[in-house]
Amino acid sequence: MIEALAGLLVxxxxxxxxxxxxxxxxxxxGTRWLAxxxxxxxxxxxxxxxxxxxxxxxxxxxxxxxxxxxxxxELRLDGLSALIALLVTGLSCFVASAPVDASRGATxxxxxxREGLVRGALSMLVAGLVGIAATRDVFNLFVFLEISxxxxxxxxxxxxxxxxxxxxxxxxxxxxxxxxxxLGVGFLYGLTGTxxxxxxxxxxxxxxxxAALTAAVALIAAGLAIKAALFPLHGWLPDAYVFAPAPAAxxxxxxxxxxxxxxxxRLLGETLRGIPAGAMALETMVxxxxxxxxxxxxxxxxxxxxxxxxxxxxxxxxxxxLLAVGIGSPLALAGALFHVVAHALAKGCLFLGVGGLAETxxxxxxxALRGLGRRAPWTAAALTLAxxxxxxxxxxxxxxxxxxxxxxxxxxxxxxxxxAFVALLASSGLAALYFLxxxxxxxxxxxxxxxxxxxLPRALAAPVLSLAVLVLLGGVFSxxxxxxxxxGAVEAVAGATADER
Amino acid sequence: MMLDPGGLIATGxxxxxxxxxxxxxLVNDLLVAAALFGVFSFAAAAWFAALGAVDVAxxxxxxxxxxxxxxxxxxxxxxxxRLDR
Amino acid sequence: MTPYAxxxxxxxxxxxxxxxxxxxxxxLLAMNVMQVAVIVFFIALATKDGGRVPxxxxxxxxxxxxxxxxxxxxxxxxxxxVVSVATTGLALGLLIRIWRQxxxxxERILLSxxxxxxxxxxxxxxxxxxxxxxxxxxxx
Amino acid sequence: MKxxxxxxxxxxxxGGLFVGLLAGVRDLPPIGDPSSPASTHVSPxxxxxxxxxxxxxxxxxxVLADYRGYDTLGxxxxxxxxxxxxxxxxxxxxxxxxxxxxxxxLSHRVDSLLLDTAARVLAPFLLLFAVYxxxxxxxxxxxxxxxxxxxxxxxxTLRLVWGPPRPDRAASRFGPGVRASFLLASAGLLAYIAIxxxxxxxxxxxxxxxxxxxxxxxxxxxxxxxxxxxxxxFVAVSGTVAVxxxxxxxxxxxxxxxxxxxxxxxxxxxxxx
Numbered sequence: 001m002i003e004a005l006a007g008l009l010v011x012x013x014x015x016x017x018x019x020x021x022x023x024x025x026x027x028x029x030g031t032r033w034l035a036x037x038x039x040x041x042x043x044x045x046x047x048x049x050x051x052x053x054x055x056x057x058x059x060x061x062x063x064x065x066x067x068x069x070x071x072x073x074e075l076r077l078d079g080l081s082a083l084i085a086l087l088v089t090g091l092s093c094f095v096a097s098a099p100v101d102a103s104r105g106a107t108x109x110x111x112x113x114r115e116g117l118v119r120g121a122l123s124m125l126v127a128g129l130v131g132i133a134a135t136r137d138v139f140n141l142f143v144f145l146e147i148s149x150x151x152x153x154x155x156x157x158x159x160x161x162x163x164x165x166x167x168x169x170x171x172x173x174x175x176x177x178x179x180x181x182x183l184g185v186g187f188l189y190g191l192t193g194t195x196x197x198x199x200x201x202x203x204x205x206x207x208x209x210x211a212a213l214t215a216a217v218a219l220i221a222a223g224l225a226i227k228a229a230l231f232p233l234h235g236w237l238p239d240a241y242v243f244a245p246a247p248a249a250x251x252x253x254x255x256x257x258x259x260x261x262x263x264x265x266r267l268l269g270e271t272l273r274g275i276p277a278g279a280m281a282l283e284t285m286v287x288x289x290x291x292x293x294x295x296x297x298x299x300x301x302x303x304x305x306x307x308x309x310x311x312x313x314x315x316x317x318x319x320x321x322l323l324a325v326g327i328g329s330p331l332a333l334a335g336a337l338f339h340v341v342a343h344a345l346a347k348g349c350l351f352l353g354v355g356g357l358a359e360t361x362x363x364x365x366x367x368a369l370r371g372l373g374r375r376a377p378w379t380a381a382a383l384t385l386a387x388x389x390x391x392x393x394x395x396x397x398x399x400x401x402x403x404x405x406x407x408x409x410x411x412x413x414x415x416x417x418x419x420a421f422v423a424l425l426a427s428s429g430l431a432a433l434y435f436l437x438x439x440x441x442x443x444x445x446x447x448x449x450x451x452x453x454x455x456l457p458r459a460l461a462a463p464v465l466s467l468a469v470l471v472l473l474g475g476v477f478s479x480x481x482x483x484x485x486x487x488g489a490v491e492a493v494a495g496a497t498a499d500e501r
Numbered sequence: 502m503m504l505d506p507g508g509l510i511a512t513g514x515x516x517x518x519x520x521x522x523x524x525x526x527l528v529n530d531l532l533v534a535a536a537l538f539g540v541f542s543f544a545a546a547a548w549f550a551a552l553g554a555v556d557v558a559x560x561x562x563x564x565x566x567x568x569x570x571x572x573x574x575x576x577x578x579x580x581x582x583r584l585d586r
Numbered sequence: 587m588t589p590y591a592x593x594x595x596x597x598x599x600x601x602x603x604x605x606x607x608x609x610x611x612x613x614l615l616a617m618n619v620m621q622v623a624v625i626v627f628f629i630a631l632a633t634k635d636g637g638r639v640p641x642x643x644x645x646x647x648x649x650x651x652x653x654x655x656x657x658x659x660x661x662x663x664x665x666x667x668v669v670s671v672a673t674t675g676l677a678l679g680l681l682i683r684i685w686r687q688x689x690x691x692x693e694r695i696l697l698s699x700x701x702x703x704x705x706x707x708x709x710x711x712x713x714x715x716x717x718x719x720x721x722x723x724x725x726x
Numbered sequence: 727m728k729x730x731x732x733x734x735x736x737x738x739x740x741g742g743l744f745v746g747l748l749a750g751v752r753d754l755p756p757i758g759d760p761s762s763p764a765s766t767h768v769s770p771x772x773x774x775x776x777x778x779x780x781x782x783x784x785x786x787x788x789v790l791a792d793y794r795g796y797d798t799l800g801x802x803x804x805x806x807x808x809x810x811x812x813x814x815x816x817x818x819x820x821x822x823x824x825x826x827x828x829x830x831x832l833s834h835r836v837d838s839l840l841l842d843t844a845a846r847v848l849a850p851f852l853l854l855f856a857v858y859x860x861x862x863x864x865x866x867x868x869x870x871x872x873x874x875x876x877x878x879x880x881x882x883t884l885r886l887v888w889g890p891p892r893p894d895r896a897a898s899r900f901g902p903g904v905r906a907s908f909l910l911a912s913a914g915l916l917a918y919i920a921i922x923x924x925x926x927x928x929x930x931x932x933x934x935x936x937x938x939x940x941x942x943x944x945x946x947x948x949x950x951x952x953x954x955x956x957x958x959x960f961v962a963v964s965g966t967v968a969v970x971x972x973x974x975x976x977x978x979x980x981x982x983x984x985x986x987x988x989x990x991x992x993x994x995x996x997x998x999x
Contacts (some may be wrong), residue, residue: 218746594751646777656765
């Protein structure tokens with residue numbers, strides 16, 4: 001029964017992606033609740049699967065077509081995959097019912113048909129991301145990578161105007177990434193004759209072809225690193241996040257790059273761990289992640305536009321996550337995964353809130369947010385909480401995850417560990433600078449003359465508030481989160497390493 | 502029907518691909534580029550067929566040779582033929 | 587020229603084109619070249635000396651692995667071709683929108699026009715940019 | 727100066743990539759080696775057992791639609807996503823404030839006796855051949871995807887000579903309009919998923935055709951189901967090809983109906999650009 005759910009986890013949103021545009025074109029309405037229902041159903045399935053893996057500690061597998069192991073394609077949800085699936089499907093519920101064109105604010109609403117089409121693309125994105133998390137086949141992962149990519153280009157481009165240019169640049173970067181990854185898979189296939197991750201992990205240590213293995217690992221790592229926005233391959237990210245319509249930006253900024261980081265963890269940290277090139281790639285990732293933390297933070301500080309500042313802070317956060325994946329100790333992985341969850345909640349909240357506000361105001365300049373505290377205290381409070389989480393202040397989820405990351409980099413030691421530690425501390429300082437600047441405006445400055453009153457569309461206000469509550473709960477009950485959500489995921493990927501240490 | 506992968510014709514097809522692929526990126530007229538890209542795709546398809554990948558060859562001919570080229574040409578009607586602006 | 591070397595050359599050519607060429611249509615063509623390079627690589631992987639096309643004759647029931655080309659990479663590349671045409675189709679859609687809004691497909695010109703209009707002005711104009719630039723129809 | 731520096735850096739990286747790739751491929755088993763891992767692991771089963779296990783003579787079809795049918799579902803989703811994306815990006819909203827002019831594009835019929843006659847003769851054969859390619863995917867090269875592309879191209883050919891759909895109707899005289907094509911595309915994807923779920927309903931895994939109650943011989947059942955899957959791909963792909971062409975070459979309204987086009991520009995006027 002539970003295996004069937006695992007099989008449906010991708011099929012459900014995929015069916016939604018086909019169904020919603022159909023309904024939209026035929027009936028012109030009704031997609032809103034259909035979308036919400038479908039995403040909720042998928043979330044329920046993911047939650048059931050997650051609960052089972054957490055309870056038993058065992059992975060749930062579904063063999064597509066009934067074919068075993070390396071001959072067919074296997075979906076397998078262990079603690080890590082189930083956590084990612086849970087995160088993706090859960091967050092999709094928050095934006096599923098938001099009006100797609102909240103971006104156009106009160107002045108202009110998208111036609112219901114367009115809304116249905118864009119909701120279809122969101123559903124497609126969820127299917128692709130869950131598929132990446134669930135599959136055990138490296139080529140199937142490529143297919144899901146492309147499904148999610150095409151859907152995300154559509155979502156970004158639906159913002160119109162400059163978003164179209166941003167989407168095209170994203171498309172070029174994303175396709176280059178996909179081709180690099182696929183060529184890497186080709187090398188692996190030529191060396192081992194298999195595409196199944198477990199089979200690969202078993203056969204790779206016996207392969208004696210260092211140059212080819214190095215090429216394979218480098219290609220795969222480079223491809224996925226582009227998707228995960230690892231510095232210096234992050235070029236596509238700021239524009240795509242800034243110009244996408246607010247609900248889409250909220251979802252994309254929360255999960256998109258992180259699922260690619262998951263793929264990096266899965267492949268480099270597990271499948272390719274046994275070969276020297278894999279270890280080398282992880283080491284490189286620590287250094288690049290460290291640089292990304294600093295550059296992202298610095299660039300965020302330099303921005304006047306609030307959404308753009310948030311986008312750069314995402315580059316910084318991805319650096320933190322990837323450097324921890326590179327360190328690879330169970331403690332670091334726990335930190336990385338906790339940070340994935342904490343950052344997804346907080347960044348989703350901020351992008352939905354600030355993006356939605358900026359778009360109703362017709363300006364992204366952070367000064368436009370001044371006086372929000374008096375006008376809309378709840379929204380302002382939610383954004384403040386999320387910002388605290390980004391800085392890493394207690395009692396938010398971001399504090400707990402930063403703490404784990406800092407402990408992990410100290411425990412790692414060596415020049416890389418120390419550099420990571422310093423960079424993480426510095427990034428908190430930078431984040432404090434750029435977020436407090438905005439918060440000061442929100443709470444202590446009067447609304448600028450001649451600006452319209454800020455108001456968050458109601459459909460965005462509910463997600464923003466509930467995400468902020470989750471950020472708070474994640475911090476207050478951080479021990480529970482660590483025990484119930486993160487530890488199972490860490491065990492799934494680093495079980496073997498934990499024994500070694 | 503099968504060609505020797507290292508043989509003259511196969512090598513000729515590969516050379517054709519390299520040349521048309523490179524030139525297609527450099528010409529200034531999108532229609533010419535699209536046509537060159539069509540040739541590129543057909544050469545690739547012929548080479549795939551020579552190596553026994555008939556299904557791939559068929560698909561590449563349908564998609565790269567025909568569909569992509571047609572879409573490229575169709576796009577020129579709504580954008581521009583010139584590739585330098 | 588071995589197929590592997592050609593695949594490497596085409597791949598580099600394509601990637602270089604995507605990074606270095608300023609025209610967006612050219613980037614798109616380069617992208618396609620790069621994808622074909624990957625296909626060439628996989629098909630070369632699939633060959634066996636003396637192998638046949640991986641299709642049985644109607645009467646045939648027994649097959650020996652060494653006699654046939656490896657069908658798995660062929661299958662994978664069918665999917666890869668589909669992915670490439672899908673991406674191309676979507677990209678052409680984007681290009682048409684960009685041309686209509688900004689009247690150019692050159693990255694450098696686009697960049698200067700985007701800068702000239704400023705972030706805030708265009709963020710919210712959605713599809714109205716062509717009129718904002720003072721021309722209902724983009725320059726042809 | 728900065729641009730030149732960047733180009734130099736890019737050239738350096740690309741050179742490194744090329745050399746690295748060359749070094750990498752030299753390490754791979756030689757091309758054509760029958761004892762390479764790729765030739766001896768996993769793939770022999772597809773060659774030796776496909777006939778018995780799936781009933782298909784064409785091993786590529788067997789792997790595509792059966793062993794790795796899940797990839798093919800993903801492939802169908804990818805192509806549908808492209809159609810959906812082009813629709814979202816290019817469809818103009820009618821009713822609301824006009825955002826886009828329908829613009830030139832191929833919004834008129836091509837007036838040429840030669841083309842017209844050629845298309846009249848060619849298109850039916852193209853459509854027929856497309857169906858042949860679909861049905862014969864088991865025994866010869868071809869299958870749902872290739873057939874679908876050809877069928878879509880056949881529709882496009884007809885569409886080119888017979889002119890655009892009339893603005894007041896959803897469908898043109900020949901070939902479905904873009905709205906119908908789009909619906910077809912989603913129906914194809916849905917049908918594929920439905921086959922997968924049907925297998926689950928009969929107690930198998932997703933896409934496990936063997937359990938479907940279509941006969942006694944499992945290989946035969948799998949063969950039939952594979953044909954069903956290929957047909958779903960065919961429908962999805964031919965619909966999407968038509969959608970892509972219509973949105974890219976012509977432009978449509980958000981409802982999927984053709985844009986009302988005022989005086990179409992004559993051919994000469996469009997080709998100045």
